[in-house]
Amino acid sequence: MELTQIIFLAILQGLTEFLPISSSAHLILLPYLLNWPDQGLAFDVAVHLGSLGAVLWYFRRDLHLLLGNWFNSLRGRAQTPESRLVWGVALGTIPVALSGLLFADAIETHLRNIPVIALATIGFGVLLGYADWTGKRQRSEYQLNWKDILIIGLAQALALIPGTSRSGITITAALLLGLNRTAAARFSFLLSIPVILLAGGYDILKLLLQEASVDWFALLLAAVISGLMAYACIYTFIKLLDKIGMQPFVIYRLLLGFGLLLFWIY
Known part of the structure; x- marks a missing residue:
């Protein structure tokens, strides 16, 4: 991969994850x-690990409190709102983990095309x-x-369809269930942690089996850029969310989706 491609794709991943x-x-x-x-599996793993580092750092204080209460619950102490939230994140991860194991290869083969991406971008944007x-x-x-x-966990499984957006569909479900915007985004981002860990672990296993040469400098650069951009994106998104709402992202999705359909047709 050329340096330009590495930088642009890493920035894109960090901004859109x-x-x-x-x-x-x-x-x-x-x-x-x-x-x-194609940027290859190793690059995808690197940029997703960069995004994971960003969300872990952003929620570092919350995670300390959440995991502390969760470990206490395992020792037989009373459940707290924080420990229940950790159990909730675990439960919400099960549908997408099972769906990924069962359908990931079929989706990779049949759904990674412009018409599917365009229709999912439009449909889930309207939702x-x-x-x-x-x-x-x-x-x-x-x-x-x-x-x-x-x-919300079942909705997250739909994100396996390219163009859906994992954060988009989980925020959508949370909003429909009555959560405020910030709470919907926070729960969506917490849900991303085990999902990225599981997907990254699975992809790393596949990489080890491939025995392909690895450009470690390119992967490290991509991970750092993706992580920095993702952290800036999380910080800004949550800070501005109540002011701007979801309308800018809905408009963007509609423009992108219909633009892709026109590109595909013509």
């Missing part, structure tokens, strides 16, 4: 539109707008019950 606009769709589309060679406009926005992430978490 936690915004409700689908990072996977952008990572598929940019090389396709610019006629770049995001509907959720933002009609959601009651009265609850925090600590008020989720097990049924709510299962619904």
Whole structure:
């Protein structure tokens, strides 16, 4: 990979991983539109690990409190809102983990194309707008019950479809369930931690089996750039979310989706 491709794709991953606009769709589309060679599995692992580092650092104080309460619950102490939230994140991860094991190869083979990405970008963008406009926005992430978490977890499994956006679909489900915007985003980002860990671990195993040569400098550079951009994105997104809402992302998704359809048709 050329340096320009590494930098642009790493920036793109960092900016789009936690915004409700689908990072996977952008990572598929940019090389396709610019006629770049496929960046490969190792690069995808590196940029996702960079994004993981960003979300772990952003939530470092929250995670200390959450995990501390969770470990206490394992020792037989009473459940707290924090420990229940950790259990909720674990429950919400199960549907996407199972779906990934069962359907990832089929999705990789049949759904990584422009019409699917365009239609998913438009359809789930409209749903995001509907959720933002009609959601009651009265609850925090600590008020989720097990049924709510299962619904959000099932929604997260749809993110395997390119163009859906993992953060977008989980925020959509959370808003429809009455969470406020910040709580919906925070729970979505917490859900990303085990998902990225599981996907990254699976991809690393595949890399080890490939026995291919690795450009470690390129991977390290990509991970650092992706992590820095992802942290800036999380910080800015949560800070501005209540002011701007989801409308800018809905408009962007509609423009992107219809633009892709026109490109595909003509």
